[in-house]
Amino acid sequence: MDAHIAALYRHPVKGFTPERLTHADLSVGQEFPCDRMYAVENGPSGFDPSAPAWVTKMKFTVLATLPQVALAATAFDETSGLLSARAEGQPDFIGDLNTTSGQQAFADWLKGLLGEDAHPSLKVIQAPGHSFMDHPLGHVSILNLASVRDLEARTGREIDPLRFRANIYVEGWPAWAEDAWEGRDLMVGFARARVYKPIQRCIATHVDPATGARDMDLVKALYDNYGHMNCGLYVHVTDGGRICPGDACTSPQERK
DSSP states (O other): OOOEEEEEEEOSBTTSOOEEOSOEEEOTTOOOTTSSOBEEEESOOOOOTTSOOOOOGGGBSOTTTOGGGGGOEEEEETTTTEEEEEOTTSOOEEEETTSHHHHHHHHHHHHHHHGGGSOSOEEEEOOTTOOOOSSTTOOEEEEEHHHHHHHHHHHTSOOOGGGGOOSEEEESSOTTGGGGOTTOEEEETTEEEEEEEEEEOOGGGGBOTTTOOBOOOHHHHHHHHHSSOEEEEEEEEEEOEEEOTTOBBOOOOOOO
8 A cells, every 4th residue: 555644743842732844854863853842841850951861751841741731822933943822811922932031931921821730930941952852762753644543443533643743644554554663664755764663652642632621541542442552653764855745655564
């Protein structure tokens, strides 16, 4: 079966609005471009910008800890560094996340949205070349849309694929075929990648990305129906290249 890229998304600020792309340029050994470049500490996380290292997402304002983050509609301009944000009941925000004043202004705006549910000292953090990934080696994430549809059929409920916050959404692979691909190579558009591991899902997927409500226990649904909590793949780019929606995606060759 022919498979192709159905959509591409980045998440410039960890936990906030996915942004749909017309293309992305993947580089060897690097994370998805402009993805999770910033995070908002929900209280001190121990992150040191001078020696950036992986920190668990539970230290940040993400859907797993604060589902109402979904109510903030954000958009990032990577050329200017300007982030805009809006939410019902809040004044519109725009600020430069590459400046201390812009970071503080966004943290203050976010306090107004989250109220007492958030730590009193929210703080935007970043470090050049660092991405705040959910897994320390989860460079690029891929979601097989057929697997999501199979889960929909088993649960009897519609599931927005954006709940899984992937970078690359693929149409045309058989449902759950990706579970057997660890350590194998595939082509994604004009780039090549090696499958690192399946993505184990958490309660962030329980949140409706449109309403911010926890309305579906997808972790339990995955385990009850398949005996695991995985949905999607982490891959590492081994040959860089530009990828676009509509580009072909190969399945790994069967092992001999």
